[in-house]
Amino acid sequence: MLRPMTYSDADADLAFLRPGDPGYDDELAGFQLGFTQRPDLIAPVRSAAGVVAAVRHAAAGGLPVGVQASGHGLPDGYRGGLLVTTRRMNGVTVDPGTRTARVQAGATWAQVVAAAEPHGLAPLNGSSPGVGAVSYTLGGGFGILAREFGYAADHVRWLEVVTADGALRHVTRTSEPDLYWALLGAGQNFGVVTELEIGLVPVRTLYGGSLAFDGRVVDPAAVLRAYEAWTRTVPDGLTSSFTAVAYPDAPTLPPHLRGTYLVSVTVAYTGEDGEDVTAPLRKIGPVVSDSLRVMPYAQSHTIHNDPPAPHAYCGDSAVLRELDVERAGELLRLTGPEADLMCVVLVNHLGGALARPAPNAVPYREGRFLVRVVGVGERDRARAVLDPAFALLADDTLGRSLNFAFGAGDRGDGLYDPQTRKRLAGLKETYDPANLFRRNHGISSD
Incomplete structure (x- = not known):
């Protein structure tokens, strides 16, 4: 479901960073020190409106887009393109009545655990508290209690994502079942997820x-x-x-x-x-x-x-x-x-x-x-x-x-079984035909 949004550059509060600008190198800093990305532009976003502005700018200029939260799972040290850094979007809101948490793109698992704990609830977080919760969930999310509750991705209620057409979409299992299916397991290949709602479990x-x-x-x-x-x-x-x-x-x-x-x-x-x-x-x-x-x-x-x-x-x-x-x-x-x-x-x-x-x-x-x-x-x-x-x-x-898959470049072999890979490749043609989101582990039907 497309979410209506009007914005201006001022509303987006977005100022791009370029190589040589003050703060450029600091913005790239993450957990991985073995290599780093060197984009032509960095978009240090603070809101979904900023993500929309960044993606539309990249699409207009034919710039490939990457996303970085904590910088744990970088696939490679890419050069060029536009990098969206999300760590300023780190809000977490827990609803104890529905046992859910709304988690923004840059929040870490430590923040989600801390927000849920006073209510006797827990997220399906991984072992490292500093990892970005949203990015980890988009890759499946293998957690501390995985054999009891499954993958974190199995508990996502909805996602908000900016797709390659610059639209902010509110995606649920019923509103856009194909995109919902693809987002949960394919990483950042289908857009920039700005926020999601995930189920919590009653574990103190x-x-x-x-x-x-x-x-x-x-x-x-x-x-x-x-x-x-x-x-x-x-x-x-x-x-x-x-x-x-x-x-x-x-x-x-x-x-x-x-x-x-x-x-x-x-x-x-x-x-x-x-x-x-x-x-x-x-x-x-x-x-x-x-x-x-x-x-x-x-x-x-x-x-x-x-x-x-x-x-x-x-x-x-x-x-x-x-x-x-x-x-x-x-x-x-x-x-x-x-x-x-x-x-x-x-x-x-x-x-x-x-x-x-x-x-x-x-x-x-x-x-x-x-x-x-x-x-x-x-x-x-x-x-x-x-x-x-x-x-x-x-x-x-x-x-x-x-x-x-740490430091594997865009190598996508073996990440999916043939049937899943074929379906993902078909949906990539639908939602991102120009492969704008290619600073990632690639999807191919080959």
């Missing part, structure tokens, strides 16, 4: 945290093998992951992490039998830390303790039919202490509510595990480790996850 506390093992004392592959077997016994409402990180002996790291190889299992669970369900994990071997506990949902970011400081990284993912623990063990060897750079390996247990069908473009719901590998440092060095690591999993790989 959860049982969560991690058990960490010394990877030089306990065989990491054995921990992974035990973890995979344990996942076959847990209730659908329990979300968990396996993580392996070989930390370099670097002065920039906290002393207790320097030169360590930590292998851990993380858990998030709203059931009351958390201690009993996780008891088998403590039998794997001696632990170096144990943070499993009942916690307020506002502390859920401590489960994974994602790094808060910006840094350079490159990463990718594989959604697997099944986890071949022997091949995954070889992956751990390639990415462990002997690797050429620090790698973070995460193995997420899928299934549960993630397997339920939903009216959106989030693919591979039949997957049983998601494997992610992030190389910390320069992209070419990281790819030299990541590519052979993922090749080990190729036989069981369904595809890749859009939310975790």
Whole structure:
């Protein structure tokens, strides 16, 4: 449904930044330090009217458009075009009666959690509180309680989006079902989402945290093998992951992490039998830390303790039919202490509510595990480790996850199954025939 809007340049309060202008470099700053975008124009928007003005300006000049909120998931260091930066649009409004939150384009998950918590509610946020909530949801939104409630995208009520024709649209499942379906799963390929409304869940506390093992004392592959077997016994409402990180002996790291190889299992669970369900994990071997506990949902970011400081990284993912623990063990060897750079390996247990069908473009719901590998440092060095690591999993790989394709350029292969990709490509021809929104992971029917 088109939303009527009248505006002028003054109403939009939009002043473009160009290379060399004061504030240009600061406006580009984000979480990713490995590369940055260098657009011809930056539109630091404050409102939906500003987004309309920016998109119409880009369309008139044939400038490709990109979008940046927190700068976590940049696909590449693009040159030229127009970049819409949304971090000033960071409003969050919670309606406890309907259990919903209206979230503007630049708000982070930390802001949404903080707004929902006083009402005994929680969003389906990811593990990193500094990530943009809207952009993460457009990529699917794999969250802390994903196996209990599904993807964040599954809970979106409506979206407001500026499409390539410069129109601000209010999109619901019934008003524009095709565009609604495409927006939720295809990232920023169909426009600039200025705001959305998302359902919240009645969660005040959860049982969560991690058990960490010394990877030089306990065989990491054995921990992974035990973890995979344990996942076959847990209730659908329990979300968990396996993580392996070989930390370099670097002065920039906290002393207790320097030169360590930590292998851990993380858990998030709203059931009351958390201690009993996780008891088998403590039998794997001696632990170096144990943070499993009942916690307020506002502390859920401590489960994974994602790094808060910006840094350079490159990463990718594989959604697997099944986890071949022997091949995954070889992956751990390639990415462990002997690797050429620090790698973070995460193995997420899928299934549960993630397997339920939903009216959106989030693919591979039949997957049983998601494997992610992030190389910390320069992209070419990281790819030299990541590519052979993922090749080990190729036989069981369904595809890749859009939310975790870090530094992949516009490479879109594997992000969607053939049927989903074909439908997205057709809708791209309808809503963005000139491919204005191409500073993104590309969509192709090939």
